[in-house]
Amino acid sequence: MKKNANEVSRRDFLKSGAIAAGAIAVIGAGTFVLDHEAAKSMPREGFLRPPGAIEEEDFLYGCIKCGLCVQICPVHAIKLAGAHEGLGYGTPYIDPREQACDFSCDALQCVETCPTSVLDFKQFKETGLRAVEAAAAEPGVDMSQVNPFEVQKVAMKNAVKIGKAVVNKHTCLAHAGKPFKGVSRGTDFSGILRSPNDVNSSATPLRDREYDQDICHLCVTECPIGEKAIVQVRNRNGRKLIPRVLDGCTGCGVCEMVCPTEHASIVIEPF
Ligand code: SF4
Ligand code: SF4
Ligand code: SF4
Known part of the structure; x- marks a missing residue:
């Protein structure tokens, strides 16, 4: 069957992009090893793109890797992918375990600033x-x-729909009926967030917040969307209070950032 001009040019573009990425990987073989180590610790499959990202294939095709979305984000939630990411090299993504997109900005500035509209209003x-x-x-x-x-x-x-939070009931403190007291990610952690109860405040360090919860529900407490996104509910036998993610979850990742277990017990699966 005859392909239209767009389909042909897209395939050619993807092919040339893959060749270019391969060349970069060979040239940058020294850094590849280090970046590959970092990639192993990424907690999810696929990139969590910034708000408004269009469909992944079109995003890869259209993003010019200018980094404007990285610069404009007030909480520095957006990073650019390393050379080991092949075709995704240089494209923006969010690792919410390190820094969530907590909606501290005034108007989704990353979307507003994107010159190619691959982040689209x-x-x-x-x-x-x-x-x-x-x-x-x-x-x-x-x-x-x-x-x-x-x-x-x-x-x-x-x-906004970046992804959706998923709870790991095998490691979640609430599922084990456990409390949490203290600073959730330690005093060295650099992540910042804004209080869900004061949307006009600016983001402050997570390390400055101390919690004292008889049953852990930090993910519920700090969710900037609130009860449309995540609530505490009783489990089937009514003995435990556990977090339940609802359809209003935007995938912002604040819950993943604040979760106090060694590896986050709630992670964002990208859409
Ligand atoms: S501002 Fe848009 S084109 Fe530039 S890196 Fe971010 S997503 Fe890509
Ligand atoms: S913050 Fe983490 S450990 Fe605590 S209830 Fe939420 S998912 Fe479970
Ligand atoms: S549950 Fe709340 S904090 Fe977690 S990703 Fe969804 S909207 Fe964000």
Whole structure:
């Protein structure tokens, strides 16, 4: 069957990209060994892309690896992939165990700054506009007192879907009926986050927060989306309170960052 021009040019592009990545890997063989060690510790299969990322194949095709999304992120959640990643080399990703995308930014700046629209507002625009319309339709609401930009921003952030959190019940403290007291990731940990109860504050170091929970539920406490995303529920026999992830989870990764077990007991699976 005859292929259209787009299909042919895309295949050619992917092929040339793979050859280029291979050449880079050979030239950079010295660093390859070190990067390969780092890659082994990555906790998930596939990249967790920044908010608004379009479908993976098109993302690889369209991202120009400019790094603007990396520079603009106020919590430095976005990194660029190393040479060992082949075709994905130089593309942006998030490792939430090190630093989650906690929505500290004012307006999904990474999406706003992307010059190629491989991080794309289209996914959120309708939701944002509908939220403003819904706010205006509320009985007794004086729209001169409402900041439509703020309404739109909150709605768009809630509509982000990077991935979804998955709990490992074999290592989760709550599933074992255990408490957590102390600093969750140790006093050397550099990750920062904003309080879910004060969305106007700036992000502060996780190491400055001390917890004292009879049954661990740090993931629930710190989730910036709240009860639409994760709740504490009783298990089947009613004896334990455990975290349950709901459809409102955006995949931001704050739960993965704060989880105090040696290897995170809640990890984000990319979409
Ligand atoms: S800003 Fe867009 S094009 Fe630039 S590295 Fe980030 S995703 Fe790629
Ligand atoms: S923070 Fe980690 S250990 Fe604690 S309840 Fe959540 S998943 Fe389990
Ligand atoms: S459960 Fe909450 S903190 Fe965890 S990824 Fe989902 S939205 Fe983020």
